[in-house]
Amino acid sequence: MPSADADARALAGAKDMLREAVRHRRASRSAEEREADDLARFERVRELFGHPGGEPTVAAYLSTGAEPSTTRLVGWLAAQDVPVLLPLMGRRSDGTRRPGPDWAAYSGGTPLRSGPFGIPEPDAEGLGPAALGRASVVVCAALAATAAGDRLGTGGGWYDRALPHAAPDAVLVALLNDDEVLSTLPSQPWDVRVDVVVTPTRVLRTSEA
Numbered sequence: 001m002p003s004a005d006a007d008a009r010a011l012a013g014a015k016d017m018l019r020e021a022v023r024h025r026r027a028s029r030s031a032e033e034r035e036a037d038d039l040a041r042f043e044r045v046r047e048l049f050g051h052p053g054g055e056p057t058v059a060a061y062l063s064t065g066a067e068p069s070t071t072r073l074v075g076w077l078a079a080q081d082v083p084v085l086l087p088l089m090g091r092r093s094d095g096t097r098r099p100g101p102d103w104a105a106y107s108g109g110t111p112l113r114s115g116p117f118g119i120p121e122p123d124a125e126g127l128g129p130a131a132l133g134r135a136s137v138v139v140c141a142a143l144a145a146t147a148a149g150d151r152l153g154t155g156g157g158w159y160d161r162a163l164p165h166a167a168p169d170a171v172l173v174a175l176l177n178d179d180e181v182l183s184t185l186p187s188q189p190w191d192v193r194v195d196v197v198v199t200p201t202r203v204l205r206t207s208e209a
Contacts, residue, residue: 014186019155022143022180026066029177038069040200041175045073048173048196048203049137056136057083059103059166062112062120063141068175070139078108085135088126089158090115101162102126132165140194142174149193149206150185163192171195178202 029037049058058077063070077084088102090113104110104122115121132138140159144152151174153159163172172194178201197204 008188011186011188015152016155018152018186019143022152023066025179026177029066034066034069037177037200038072041068041198042072042076044198044200044203045173045175046076048198049077057085057134058137058139059085059132059135060139061087061141064117064119067141068177070175073139073175074106075108078106083134085127085131086122087119087158087162088115088121088124089119090121092126098126100129101132101158101165102128103131129162129165132162132170133167135166135170137171137173138163138166139173139175142176142180142194144180144182144185145174145176145194145197145206146182146185147197147204147206149195149197150187151191151194152185153191160190160192173198175199 060070060074060077062074074084074086084106085103086106088098088104091097104124104126106122106124111123112120113123140151140163141154142151143154166172172192173196174194175198178199181197181199181204193206195205195207197206
């Protein structure tokens with residue numbers, strides 16, 4: 001009979017294989033395909049948000065490479081004077097490691113720096129893990145999701161550590177390509193489900209959000 005450790009290793013391995021497959025598919029898409037899908041997805045996200053003006057706070061991230069783009073979304077939110085929080089993953093200004101997931105406020109004029117893995121982040125002081133509790137919407141990085149809201153993260157565990165600090169009624173959103181909405185996903189007890197999945201062709205509500 002397989003041990004719990006063996007089961008956990010098999011599940012982690014299945015996740016890693018799926019991550020590799022999704023990343024390969026994303027990288028194989030042409031720039032024209034990505035741009036068209038990014039624009040269509042942004043329009044759906046904008047419809048989802050409506051006219052947020054001022055409040056609520058939105059936590060998001062700045063995409064890189066072949067990820068579904070968040071650039072238009074973050075820029076649009078800042079232009080609407082919506083308070084935006086972005087992850088801080090690099091070291092603190094004194095060179096020490098951050099003790100946990102950290103966030104910084106972002107506006108259109110906030111300078112950016114290159115963080116770990118080339119991920120852009122605000123060149124600003126961190127607000128700490130609890131700052132996520134201010135956000136009523138959290139746009140979190142994902143590689144795939146199911147109609148039930150199961151989410152496959154990017155593999156670093158950052159959001160697994162960050163999302164427990166979210167407000168209980170915060171709406172968690174994943175931005176994906178159409179072929180990244182799957183029927184099932186390998187999941188583990190600490191995996192946090194998302195409430196809304198946005199693709200270029202639809203907005204899928206996985207809960208009462």
